Amino acid sequence: MNAVTGFGRPSAFVETVPSRVDAYIAAHDFAHPTLVVDIDAVERQFRALSAGLGRAHIHYAVKANPHPAIIERLVRLGSGFDAASRGEIELVLSQGADPAHVSFGNTIKKASDIRFAHHVGVTIFAADAEEELEKIAENAPGAQVYIRVIVDNPEADWPLSRKFGCASDKVMALLQRTRELGLVPHGLSFHVGSQTREARMWTGTLDQVAAIWHRAQDEGFDLQLLNIGGGFPAFYGEAIQAPTAYAQAVMALIADRFGDVPQIMAEPGRGMVAEAGAIAAEVVLVSKKSEADLHRWVYLDIGRFSGLAETEGEAIRYQFATAHDGQPTGPCVLAGPSCDSADVLYEKRPIQLPVGLRAGDRIVIRNCGAYTSTYSSVGFNGFPPLETIVI
Amino acid sequence: MNAVTGFGRPSAFVETVPSRVDAYIAAHDFAHPTLVVDIDAVERQFRALSAGLGRAHIHYAVKANPHPAIIERLVRLGSGFDAASRGEIELVLSQGADPAHVSFGNTIKKASDIRFAHHVGVTIFAADAEEELEKIAENAPGAQVYIRVIVDNPEADWPLSRKFGCASDKVMALLQRTRELGLVPHGLSFHVGSQTREARMWTGTLDQVAAIWHRAQDEGFDLQLLNIGGGFPAFYGEAIQAPTAYAQAVMALIADRFGDVPQIMAEPGRGMVAEAGAIAAEVVLVSKKSEADLHRWVYLDIGRFSGLAETEGEAIRYQFATAHDGQPTGPCVLAGPSCDSADVLYEKRPIQLPVGLRAGDRIVIRNCGAYTSTYSSVGFNGFPPLETIVI
Structure with a gap:
């Protein structure tokens, strides 16, 4: 060679x-x-994103690259983790992650995997359907739940389909059902779309989510968490905004629309390691x-x-x-x-x-x-x- | 559950x-x-296809399902094997296959993998390009080569792209180059397209290949082998012809167009195990x-x-x-x-x-x-x- x-x-x-x-x-x-x-390049990117995200907590999307050395370094840097499966939860815990900083972010979970996550101390779960809430209530009683909403973003390079999330007409009913089931209706999540190259492209999505957020507050749900998902871009030949400036600009757009949100979570995956x-x-x-x-x-x-x-x-x-x-x-x-x-x-x-x-x-x-x-x-x-x- | x-x-x-x-x-x-x-169902299918294919020799397309138990049973039944990689060659030999009944059918092979195949006794290789012939000549001197040709078959459920094979205008030059390099221009191969549900759908493809075959004979290449590839269908909801009748009908179409071909090889994969x-x-x-x-x-x-x-x-x-x-x-x-x-x-x-x-x-x-x-x-x-x- x-x-x-x-x-x-x-x-x-x-x-x-x-x-x-x-x-x-x-x-x-x-x-x-x-x-x-290059694990040091991952660390530099974590620091650059963190600098821009400010008080928002990074939950690295493990699925982007679950190599143990990456997880171990991010644990050391204070990252949280967004896990898609039991396997990913086991992985991050094996590398020293605190289960309180691990969210089970897949909206499609087997009952047995929810039970496992609850058992090892994971307290926060995503959902977008009644049946999922019922599984969580039965297998992780009292857990915090965030409802994933569908948003349209024609500006992402790779808009996600309707596979994940529920339409805005279902959100209030799901928050209500969360409460009825003895779970905590903790917040909302969304995904702006993969590879959203500039912060300004978040605007339309954030407008849609903010409308739902404020309606939920008006209807008496004391939401604590805004999970802004991923979408942080990597360089694939087309210009992208630098990570700190990008994250700062996204946070400014959020502040304008949501006011003083108690907790913000961000889930870069591609944007962290690509x-x-x-x-x-x-x-x-x-x-x-x-x-x-x-x-x-x-x-x-x-x-x-x-x-x-x-x-x-x-x-x-x-x-x-x-x-x-x-x-x-x-x-x-x-x-x-x-x-x-x-x-x-x-x-x-x-x-x-x-x-x-x-x-x-x-x-x-x-x-x-x-x-x-x-x-x-x-x-x-x-x-x-x-x-x-x-x- | x-x-x-x-x-x-x-x-x-x-x-x-x-x-x-x-x-x-x-x-x-x-x-x-x-x-x-069900390994016995695989055996029944092998027997049904063999009954229809008559003197054509089956080379099971290992990639369809390389489970060792399937390979072992097919070895025992006298099947040959179409291997796509060094890994598949190692697998079939480990299950007792005779390297004389193994063809290296991928037209895209690393030089080191050709050398390995030659070393363990594989004698027949596919090619569709000059550079591939040069690699074979250097790493498996004197080997038998069949040239894969591109055919159009709009009747297959899943027509293959132009990824594999060469256009008919290149076949004679490649056969000539094969000979110049000290290799044996042994025959032609083609793929009718995945999931060709009825034998009659082979007609147009066989017409195209037969024209090339006869031209090669006319130009002095004493071709011995017609490799008819895969395309044997499985049931996915639409009616398919039963395996023995299907194979018989394909062989009849071949006899009509090619006359007395010394060796015919068929490579069912999906049609064997799906x-x-x-x-x-x-x-x-x-x-x-x-x-x-x-x-x-x-x-x-x-x-x-x-x-x-x-x-x-x-x-x-x-x-x-x-x-x-x-x-x-x-x-x-x-x-x-x-x-x-x-x-x-x-x-x-x-x-x-x-x-x-x-x-x-x-x-x-x-x-x-x-x-x-x-x-x-x-x-x-x-x-x-x-x-x-x-x-």
């Missing part, structure tokens, strides 16, 4: 790629695709399908089913670096190594790669710290899952 | 669901979603997003990232059975348990499920023996991968 020692890279990358990761990748060979994460990691991968084949084709097909040893699931629909566009950077480039369809014809990363909008690219060349995929390692399949086509090294 | 002892099911299911699987699922509790595969397995899963939540909604959302403990990847784009429509079958039904959006808003199985075409369905109910997902277990993520959202039990 070629050792890539120094990539020319456009200045836009400089701030988003931790040079320790570059140096580590350049100095090592990897038999399989490997994600390298830029701290890069994947060392390899070009396996460069070909043309027909003599008449103007573009090449470039096949990597990593694809949608071995770590790059977020390229589905070409939603997330990663940045690539090779030893040939600086050469002339040409348009490429980029694909993974598996037999699945859907394992194509970029085809509708091909990417530009150096014309000298060959099988066996290393390719570095930047800003891959979030939503890669755990999405990886256990062994589709007999390929091993993406490995992670935290440095 | 409810023990589901006897589902009412439409007669269309009777032949496709092995009753041993139903009985096993009804008699057991499962903490997590579990795929149960109907032999069912997944025992659980309903986690049933809800409505708004008081005005006419449909329910039904959330399962399994989704696109924990085994049901083939529901992407709602391509594969599984059948479901619950203890409430026979009750009135209503339209449901079906979704998985993860935080990913794309983890929705059926939304554009909602499915009908019994109105009495509740959190905690068991749901059996039929015809799940293929392309489920290995697609499963290693732990997205902290959920464990799909477990497989072979009975």
